[in-house]
Amino acid sequence: xxxxxxxxxxxxxxxIVEVNGPKVVAITGSVGKTSTRNAIATLLGDDFHVRVNRKxxxxxxxxxxxxxxxxSPGKSSVGWISVLWKAWKMSQKKDSNYPNMLVLEYxxxxxxxxxxxxxxxxxxxxxxxxxxxxxxxxxxxxxxxxTEKGSIFDYLKEGGLAVVNADxxxxxxxxxxxxxxxxxxxxxxxxxxxxxxxxxxLEDFSFEPEETFSQVSAQVCVGGEEEVMVLQNRLGKVPIxxxxxxxxxxxxxxxxxxxxxxxxxKIEAESGRLRPIPGIKGALLLDDSYNAAPSSMRAALSxxxxxxxxxxxxxxxxxxxxxxxxxxxxxxxxxxGYRAAEGFVDLLVCVGEPALEIKRAAIEAGxxxxxxxxxxxxxxxxxxxxxxxxxxxxxLIKGSQSTRMEHVVKDLMAEPLQAPLLLCRQYGKWIQEEI
Numbered sequence: 482x483x484x485x486x487x488x489x490x491x492x493x494x495x496x497i498v499e500v501n502g503p504k505v506v507a508i509t510g511s512v513g514k515t516s517t518r519n520a521i522a523t524l525l526g527d528d529f530h531v532r533v534n535r536k537x538x539x540x541x542x543x544x545x546x547x548x549x550x551x552x553s554p555g556k557s558s559v560g561w562i563s564v565l566w567k568a569w570k571m572s573q574k575k576d577s578n579y580p581n582m583l584v585l586e587y588x589x590x591x592x593x594x595x596x597x598x599x600x601x602x603x604x605x606x607x608x609x610x611x612x613x614x615x616x617x618x619x620x621x622x623x624x625x626x627x628t629e630k631g632s633i634f635d636y637l638k639e640g641g642l643a644v645v646n647a648d649x650x651x652x653x654x655x656x657x658x659x660x661x662x663x664x665x666x667x668x669x670x671x672x673x674x675x676x677x678x679x680x681x682x683l684e685d686f687s688f689e690p691e692e693t694f695s696q697v698s699a700q701v702c703v704g705g706e707e708e709v710m711v712l713q714n715r716l717g718k719v720p721i722x723x724x725x726x727x728x729x730x731x732x733x734x735x736x737x738x739x740x741x742x743x744x745x746x747k748i749e750a751e752s753g754r755l756r757p758i759p760g761i762k763g764a765l766l767l768d769d770s771y772n773a774a775p776s777s778m779r780a781a782l783s784x785x786x787x788x789x790x791x792x793x794x795x796x797x798x799x800x801x802x803x804x805x806x807x808x809x810x811x812x813x814x815x816x817x818g819y820r821a822a823e824g825f826v827d828l829l830v831c832v833g834e835p836a837l838e839i840k841r842a843a844i845e846a847g848x849x850x851x852x853x854x855x856x857x858x859x860x861x862x863x864x865x866x867x868x869x870x871x872x873x874x875x876x877l878i879k880g881s882q883s884t885r886m887e888h889v890v891k892d893l894m895a896e897p898l899q900a901p902l903l904l905c906r907q908y909g910k911w912i913q914e915e916i
Contacts, residue, residue, distance in 0.1 A: 482558075486561050486565070487541055487542065489565050489568070490541075490542065490545035490546070490549075490564075490565070490568065491541070491545060491597075491600070491601055493545070493549070493565065493568035493569055493571070493572045494544070494545035494548040494549060494568065494601050494602070495600065495601045495602070496572035497548055497549065497568065497571050497572050497579075498548060498583070498601065498602045500571075500572060500573075500574065500575050501575055501576060501579040502575075502581075503532075503579065503580055503581050503582055503583045504529075504581065504582050504583070504605045504606070504734075505583045505585065505602045505603065505604045505605050505606075506521055506582070506583070506584045506585065506604065506605065506606045506607075506608065506730055507585050507586075507587050507598070507599070507602070507604035507606070507607050507608070507633060508521070508584070508585070508586050508587065508607075508608040508610065508726075509586070509587040509588070509589060509595065509607075509608070509609060509610070509630055509633050510608075510609050510610030510611050510612060510630065510646075510652070511610070511611055511612050511613040511614075511630070511774050511776065512610060512611050512613060512774050512776055512777040512780075513610040513611055513719060513722065513723060513777075514539070514586045514587075514588070514610055515537075515586060515751055515754065515771075516719070516720065516723045516751055516754055517608060517610050517722075517723045517726045517727070518533055518534065518584055518585070518586045519533065519723075519748065519749075519751060520720075520723040520724050520726065520727040520745075520748050521584050521608075521726065521727040521730050521731075522584045523727070523744060523745075523747050523748045523749075524724075524727045524728070524730070524731045524736065524741050524744045524745065524748075525582060525584070525727075525730070525731060525734065525736075526744070526747075527744065528734075528736060529580075529581055529582035529734075530579075530580045530581050530582060531580060531582045531583075531584055532547065532550070532580040532582070532583050532584070533547070533583075533584045533585070533586075534547045534585055534586045535547045535550075535551075535552060536552070538553075539585075539586040539587060539588035540588050540590070540594070540598075541594070541597055541598070543588075544585060544587070544598050544601055544602065545568075545601060546564070547583075547585065548583065548601070548602065549564065549567060549568045549571060551564050551567060583602060585598075585602060587599075587633065589626075589629055589630055590619060591619040591620075592619070592620065592625065592629055593629075594629070595629055595630065595632045595633050595636070596632065596636070599633065599636035600636075603636045603637070603638055604633065604636060604637055604638065604641060605637075605638050605641050605642070606641060606642045606643075606644060606730055606733060607633045607634055607636075607637055607641065607642070607643055607644065608644040608645075608726055608729075608730070609630060609631065609633065609634075609643075609644070609645050609646065609652050609655060610646055610649075610652070610722075610726065611646055611648075611649045611652060611776060612626065612627055612630055612649060612651050612652055613774045613775050613776040613777075614626065614774070614775065614806055614807070614809050614813065617805065617806055617807040617808075617809060618805050618806065618807030618808075619805075619807075620807075627651055631652075631655050631658075634655060634658070634659045634662075637659070637661075640661070641661065642661055642662070642663065642729075642730075642733045643655065643656070643659040643661065643662035643663075644662070644663055644664075644665065644726055644729045644730060645662060645663075645664050645665075646664070646665060646666055646722070646726070647664035647665060647666035647667075647668040647670060647671035647672075648666035648667055648668055648671075648722070649666075653666075653668075663729050663733075665722070665725035665726050665728070665729050666722065666725060667718065667721075667722075671725070672703070672729070673701065673702075673703050673725045673726075673728050673729045673732070674701070674702045674703075674725075675699040675700070675701055675702075675718075675721050675722070675724075675725050676699060676700040676701075676702060677699060677700050678697065678698070678699040678718050678721055679697065679698050679699070680695060680696070680697045680716065680717065680787060681695060681696055681697075695713075695714055695715065695716055695757055696711055696712060696713050696714070696715065697711075697712050697715045697716065697717065697718070697720055697721060698710065698711040698712070698721075699718075699721045701724070701725065701728060701738065701742075703728060703732060703738055706737075706738040706739075707738075708738050708739060708741075708742040709742075710724055710741075710742050710745045711745070711746065712724070712745060712746070712748060713746065714750055714756075714757055715750055715755070715757075716755045716757060716767060716784050717755060717780065717781075717783065717784035717787075718780075719755065719780055720748075720750075720755075723748075724745055724748065727741070728741055751771070752768075752771065752903060752904055752905040752907075753768055753769065753770045753771030753772075753887060753890075753904065753905030753906075754768075754769060754771050755767055755768070755769045755781060755784060756768045756769075756903070758890065758894050758895075758903055759894070759895040759896070760870060760874070760876060760893045760894060760895055761867070761870065761893055761894070761895055762870060762871050762872050762874075763871075763872035763873060764870045764871065764872065764873065764874040764875070764876055764893070765874070765875050765876070766876050766878060766890055766893055766894060767781070767784065767785065767875065767876065767877040767878065768878055768887075768890045768903075768904070769781045769877065769878060769879040770801075770878050770879060770880060770886035770887040770889070770890055770904070770905060771882070771905045772881055772882050773800075773801065773803045773804075773879050773880050773881045774803060775803065775806075775809075775813045775816065775817070777879075778800065778803065778817050778879060779817070779820060781877055781879050782798065782817070782820050782821060782825075782826075782877070784877070785798060785825065785826070785875060785877045786823075786825040788875045790873050790874065790875055791873045793871075793873065794871070794872065794873030794874050794875070795827035795828055795874050795875075796825055796826055796827050796828075796874075796875050796877075797826070797827060797828045797829075797830065797866070797869075797870065797874055797875065797876040797877065798821055798826045798828075798829050798830065798876075798877045798879075799830040799832065799862055799866060799876060799877065799878045799879070799880075799886065799889050800817065800821070800829070800830070800831055800832065800836060800839055800877075800879055800880060801831075801832040801833050801836060801859060801879065801880015801881060801884030801885075801886045802814070802832065802833030802834065802835035802836040802880060802881060802883070802884050803817075803835065803880070803881050804835075804881035804882070804883045804884075805881075810835055811835075811838050814835050814836060814837075814838035814839050814842070815838045815839070815841070815842035816842070817839050817842075818838060818839040818840065818841065818842025818843040818844075818845075818846065819842050819843070819846050821839065821843050821848070822842070822843040822844075822846035822847055822848040823846075826843075826848075826852075827852065828852050828854070828869065829843055829848065829852060829853045829854070830854045830855075830856065830862050830865070830866060831853070831854065831855045831856070832855075832856050832857075832858065832859050832862045832880060832884050832886065832889075833857070833858070833880070833883075833884045834857075836855065836880075836884075837855060840853050840854075840855045858884075858885075858888075859880070859884055859885045859886050859887075859888040859889050860888050860892075862889050863888050863889040863890075863891070863892030863893065864892065866889065866892065866893055867892050867893060870893060876893060878890050878893075882906075885906070887904045887905050887906055887907075890904055891904060
């Protein structure tokens with residue numbers, strides 16, 4: 482039954498795209514897909530009728546459901562019949578109200594995923610963000626994973642554009658393999674180049690609800706144009722990278738850099754993706770709890786390292802295990818432990834069995850054992866940190882989806898009633914499941 486529904490979803494969704502003819506922007510990569518997707522949608526939103534993936538719908542069921550415009554009915558047979566009925570009707574004739582721009586995130590869990598999704602909606606513009614060993618357990622080698630993600634460019638429509646991250650050496654290599662490609666990043670060789678990134682935070686390091694805690698900015702240069710773009714309540718260089726990718730897409734579609742500058746102010750931080758949230762006792766939480774990969778874990782730790790807390794306050798890293806790393810699991814966690822031991826983390830909290838390697842490596846690298854804690858699950862870690870943190874502390878919270886690190890954030894946030902609005906996985910089965 483499941484396979485039948487999947488096949489019908491694919492058939493009807495492909496026909497809906499064919500009948501309505503929207504432009505398709507497809508984003509894939511190991512990290513940064515959702516943030517890049519949302520940045521693109523925001524910059525295009527005033528000029529196009531844009532639809533993006535519903536929730537985290539980026540797989541063989543989610544992408545068709547997004548194209549149809551419906552949520553998953555779960556285990557309801559009647560619900561799936563209703564979805565397929567609507568999809569069939571939509572596939573029969575053009576709808577003048579259908580979006581003329583689909584900005585879709587394409588997830589990769591196994592070989593063949595890109596081909597499957599591109600058969601549904603081949604991209605006019607394809608964006609490759611970064612590649613790291615996420616889902617590597619489902620691939621024979623890292624090279625196979627790179628080939629799978631890079632294959633998105635094989636399905637570009639004629640005259641389509643490839644957008645590649647110049648700061649990722651592996652991804653940047655695809656630029657020379659595609660006839661029409663542009664690069665973005667902080668690299669001096671990038672076609673859409675970010676310069677002089679800067680981050681500012683509240684000077685008194687007392688973080689209360691409703692305040693603007695931070696902002697990041699950078700000069701964005703495209704050809705002879707240059708504008709300074711500012712993002713509110715964002716952290717680190719990654720948000721700027723997503724804007725650079727969005728600018729590449731916007732320029733291809735005829736938008737001016739000056740008008741995209743104003744729209745960048747509307748880009749909001751996504752739940753669980755380095756989102757600053759006021760914590761209890763005047764602390765600041767860096768909520769990066771949505772997911773984790775080695776590259777994004779290192780990037781988040783670099784953001785934490787850039788903070789200089791007031792005297793007496795600390796930088797705390799609460800790091801959950803990273804999943805789906807296959808044979809690289811142990812080594813990847815150990816490398817994070819070595820990074821955390823470089824002197825900027827005052828308290829390291831590790832969550833989940835694989836994260837024991839983070840703890841061991843940090844101690845081996847010279848970190849005081851008294852400043853390294855380990856817990857079996859996120860709820861235990863949250864309860865301990867509830868007693869530990871104080872005014873001015875900066876607390877990074879990150880881990881793979883399976884570690885459910887949003888529980889730590891919820892324990893520590895100043896306004897827990899805001900959790901449904903601010904945190905990831907605050908719906909359906911997620912809020913009912915126990916770790």
